[in-house]
Amino acid sequence: MKRLSLIVAVLFVCLVSAPVRAAEALNDAELADVRGGINLGPFANFSFGATMTTSVNGQLALTTTLKLTPQGEQVTQVAGAGTQNLNTSAQYGINVSALPQTGVVVSGSGGGTAIIQSMVSHLLNLVVNTANNQTIVQNTVMRIAVPDLAALKLETAQISIAGALTHSIGLSMLQFAGH
Numbered sequence: 393m394k395r396l397s398l399i400v401a402v403l404f405v406c407l408v409s410a411p412v413r414a415a416e417a418l419n420d421a422e423l424a425d426v427r428g429g430i431n432l433g434p435f436a437n438f439s440f441g442a443t444m445t446t447s448v449n450g451q452l453a454l455t456t457t458l459k460l461t462p463q464g465e466q467v468t469q470v471a472g473a474g475t476q477n478l479n480t481s482a483q484y485g486i487n488v489s490a491l492p493q494t495g496v497v498v499s500g501s502g503g504g505t506a507i508i509q510s511m512v513s514h515l516l517n518l519v520v521n522t523a524n525n526q527t528i529v530q531n532t533v534m535r536i537a538v539p540d541l542a543a544l545k546l547e548t549a550q551i552s553i554a555g556a557l558t559h560s561i562g563l564s565m566l567q568f569a570g571h
Contacts, residue, residue, distance in 0.1 A: 456509040
């Protein structure tokens with residue numbers, strides 16, 4: 393019986409294993425296919441977006457939106473009504489000169505509120521406040537959409553099951569070889 397189990401295990405491993413290639417140099421096209429990144433195969437059509445919003449005293453001050461598209465990333469920024477250019481922050485005692493200059497200032501009682509948002513190479517949603525009695529609310533929402541998520545889950549489950557079976561068969565073969 394053990395011999396039959398070993399034969400079945402070897403056949404299964406041979407059937408599910410990918411063919412092994414001899415080590416050889418890859419040309420540029422082949423190398424491009426194996427470089428890092430996420431390869432979702434038939435599920436490569438997914439979308440990602442993020443939106444950061446900051447409001448001061450219930451009024452929208454700044455919204456920054458990022459969308460990843462096949463053409464690259466698109467970042468848009470919309471300033472709320474009554475906001476000022478970020479370069480006016482010094483008059484409120486705020487020094488943001490070392491920070492990305494992608495934001496606005498809102499004047500307030502006894503000072504101002506500088507809001508800086510950036511989505512270039514990182515997500516930054518920063519507030520520097522010198523005004524009194526401000527209610528500041530920041531929100532960041534990220535969205536990932538996979539059109540056929542159910543099929544992706546099924547494929548992931550199948551890969552997991554195949555890995556578990558391969559592992560179990562490998563353990564069985566080791567146990568058999570040890571006896």
